[in-house]
Amino acid sequence: MEDSTSTSSLKPKTWGGFWDIFGDMLVDLLDIKEGANVLDIGTGGGAILYPAAKRAGNSGLVTGVELCDHCVKATTDQIERCDIKNVKVLLMDASNTGFDYHSFDYVTAGFIGWDDYFDFQAHKYTKEDLLMAEIGRVLKPGGLIGITTWLLQEDLDWMYQFLERHSILCKRNYSIENEKDWREIMSASGFKDVQVASESATYTYESIEAWWKEMRDYDWVLEGKDDDVITDSLKDDAFSSIHAHVTDEGGVQFKRDALFVIGRQPIPK
Numbered sequence: 001m002e003d004s005t006s007t008s009s010l011k012p013k014t015w016g017g018f019w020d021i022f023g024d025m026l027v028d029l030l031d032i033k034e035g036a037n038v039l040d041i042g043t044g045g046g047a048i049l050y051p052a053a054k055r056a057g058n059s060g061l062v063t064g065v066e067l068c069d070h071c072v073k074a075t076t077d078q079i080e081r082c083d084i085k086n087v088k089v090l091l092m093d094a095s096n097t098g099f100d101y102h103s104f105d106y107v108t109a110g111f112i113g114w115d116d117y118f119d120f121q122a123h124k125y126t127k128e129d130l131l132m133a134e135i136g137r138v139l140k141p142g143g144l145i146g147i148t149t150w151l152l153q154e155d156l157d158w159m160y161q162f163l164e165r166h167s168i169l170c171k172r173n174y175s176i177e178n179e180k181d182w183r184e185i186m187s188a189s190g191f192k193d194v195q196v197a198s199e200s201a202t203y204t205y206e207s208i209e210a211w212w213k214e215m216r217d218y219d220w221v222l223e224g225k226d227d228d229v230i231t232d233s234l235k236d237d238a239f240s241s242i243h244a245h246v247t248d249e250g251g252v253q254f255k256r257d258a259l260f261v262i263g264r265q266p267i268p269k
C-alpha cells in the first residue's frame with residue numbers, strides 16, 4: 001500500500017487487514033477536501049486517521065479521539081515515528097469532547113458501535129444519544145458525518161460457530177445493524193442528505209498463524225479467561241477445520257460486509 005500520509009515518507013503501522021480496507025473506502029466516499037478539519041472518533045489503529053490526513057494535506061488537521069489508552073499510545077508513537085504533522089490523537093470520550101461548536105468539516109466514526117444508545121434487535125433507542133448530540137454540536141453547518149458499521153464478519157462468525165461446536169459459550173463481539181435503523185438514527189439526529197450503502201471486501205491473512213493471531217485479539221469467552229479455555233489442542237482443531245478458507249498459497253481468506261452511513265449537518269436558513 002502506498003504511504004497514507006501527506007507529510008511523511010514513512011508508513012505508519014496500523015491494524016491492517018479489513019480495518020484499512022474499509023477506512024480507505026469511508027475516506028474516499030466522504031471525498032475529504034484539502035485543508036479540512038476532521039474529527040475521527042474511535043481512532044483505534046488509525047485506519048481512517050491516516051488516509052483522512054493524506055487528503056486533508058498540510059493545510060488540514062485530523063484529530064483522533066479514543067477511549068482506549070494503549071490505542072492512543074500506539075498511534076501517537078506511529079505519528080511521532082513517521083513525523084506526521086497534520087494529525088493528533090487524544091484520550092477522550094467522543095460524547096463529551098469540549099471542542100468548540102461547529103469546528104469540524106467532517107466527523108468520521110469507524111466501527112465504534114452504537115449499542116450504548118440503540119438496540120438494533122428491538123429497532124429503538126434505549127437512551128438519549130449523547131454521541132450524536134456531540135457530533136451535531138461540533139460539526140460545521142454543511143459538514144459531513146461518515147460512519148461504518150458491520151453487517152457481516154465471516155471470520156468472527158466462523159469462530160463463534162467453531163467455539164460453540166466445542167460447547168464454549170461466546171461473547172458476541174458485534175451486533176448486526178441495518179439500513180432502516182441507521183436512517184432513523186440519522187433522521188432523529190437532524191442530519192440531511194443521508195446516504196446508506198453496503199460494501200463487501202475479502203481479505204487474505206498471509207498464513208493460518210496470522211489469522212489465528214488476529215482472532216486471539218478478540219475476547220471470546222463468556223465466563224472465565226480466554227487462555228484457560230482456548231487451549232493449544234483447540235487451536236490445532238481450528239487449524240484443521242479452517243481448510244475451506246485456506247488459499248492455494250496457504251493464506252486464510254474471509255469476507256466482511258460493512259454499512260456506510262453518510263449525512264450532512266443542515267445549514268440554518
Ligand SMILES: C[S@@+](CC[C@H](N)C(=O)[O-])C[C@H]1O[C@@H](n2cnc3c(N)ncnc32)[C@H](O)[C@@H]1O
Binds near residue numbers: 047071092095109
Ligand atoms: C473497532 S475499533 C475501530 C477503529 C477504527 N475506527 C477503524 O475503523 O479501524 C473502535 C474503537 O472505538 C473506540 N471508541 C468506542 N466508543 C468511543 C467513544 N465514545 N469515544 C472514543 N472512542 C470510542 C474504542 O475504544 C475502539 O478502539
